Amino acid sequence: MWVTVVALLPLFLVVKAHSCHGGGKDGIATLKDHSCPANAYKYGSSGFVKSAISGSGSPERLPLGLFDNRSTYMFRVENGLSPGQTVHISGKTSKEFRPFAINFLLGKPVLNEGNYAVGTVANHIKNTIAFQLRVEKRRIITNFLMDGKVQEGKGSIKGYLIPLKPGQQFDIRIKLNLYAFEIYLNGRLTDDMYHVTRHCAITYINVDGDVELTDLHLDNESNKTILKTPFEAAIPGGHLNIGDRVTVYGRLTNNWFNINFVDAKNNRVFHFNPRKDWKAIILNTERNQQFNFQKEENKPGFPFDSKKEFKIEFVNEKAGIAIYIDGVYLTTYAHRVNGKTDYKKLTMFQDIEVHRVEICKA
Structure with missing residues (x-):
């Protein structure tokens, strides 16, 4: 209104x-x-x-x-x-x-x-x-x-x-x-x-x-610009540490998008993939550039709207990556790699308009 x-x-x-x-x-x-x-x-x-x-x-x-x-x-x-x-x-x-x-x-x-x-x-x-x-x-x-x-x-x-x-x-x-x-x-x-x-x-x-x-x-970004996608950036300090938090502000532009933490071999070892057509959020880990779909985790629901900005937080905890959407806890995805050293890059692509990215170091 x-x-x-x-x-x-x-x-x-x-x-x-x-x-x-x-x-x-x-x-x-x-x-x-x-x-x-x-x-x-x-x-x-x-x-x-x-x-x-x-x-x-x-x-x-x-x-x-x-x-x-x-x-x-x-x-x-x-x-x-x-x-x-x-x-x-x-x-x-x-x-x-x-x-x-x-x-x-x-x-x-x-x-x-x-x-x-x-x-x-x-x-x-x-x-x-x-x-x-x-x-x-x-x-x-x-x-x-x-x-x-x-x-x-x-x-x-x-x-x-x-x-x-x-x-x-x-x-x-x-x-x-x-x-x-x-x-x-x-x-x-x-x-x-x-x-x-x-x-x-x-x-x-x-x-x-x-x-x-x-x-x-x-x-403080008075003249905010939309960040270029596909998005790829190295994590400060070389990798995520336990306790680090990554926050992404953005907006859905069509059907689906993904946000990934990538290892030294360019595997998406943490893969976050909300899909409007499936009304679900898909989580998985890639090895040798291939996903094991039998180990795919499917979280029902799609809390994204093309008319409003979202805020997604990923917290690297000892047990796994804790995920919060607009401040609401979704789940914790258990580490399938070394959570202390293997998350080296952040990538994002497909139907996403990225407004702001922030990393909090523990």
Whole structure:
């Protein structure tokens, strides 16, 4: 669903005086440009390149105040935001499905101290909030706040029903274009909201409420290009180690595609092959350039859609390659080769549009 909020346009005059600058050095974690908890390698024109911003583990909460039993996630945006960037937020709703909010702040965070009732998203932030996305009662609600108060009739939206359930994993992406925030929930465009200030004036991102975050990072590729396929690249360090994670963002373009880890003899020793016509995902290992179809593993279901971007994660564990699709665990494919040394290259081809590839080194 696409919603245009024309009432927000006059508000630009209210907040445009905010200058463009990054967050200060205040001990708050810098927003990463990757999803890795440690070293990250992102694929570009010259192959995999190590990111200059190292990870610091999973997102951590900050206490709201000395006498407060609540906490909040807070991240500093180094140089403000800019058009074309995308903020990725992954996590899990509470079992009670209590509300939570994502806030884009202007200026250094100023927190309200005090005790707040469980199950509410109180106005903990005194700052002007240039954009708030609130998930409440299975609805997405967007707002603009000044001095902790919602500006009714000036950007607030009553909300739209969303397919989220209690205790469910989610993937929210907020894309900044020239005029609006585009909101994607689990790969589908759900809502949009016009900007009320310059992107570069947004210096902190806060996630508040009863929610568990697993990742929050910023995609800095303002002019994202589709990577060339067939895709082939050497794994940084010569091979995957135990604990390494490979993440592929892309889109199905027709019927089927495959993603492979290749050994020194160009055998696809890990073969991941989703097929729309079979409504299944095929897993296998190639030896001497031939598959043993009697040992083929067939996972029923086809969780891909040509109208939305997917995120596939492959984690090299001791027992095998664990596979996650849009944050949901699929299976673990047991190693049929040496999992410590034999996965040397990554290849992809057929009906796949590759947007981004990332390798997290353990």
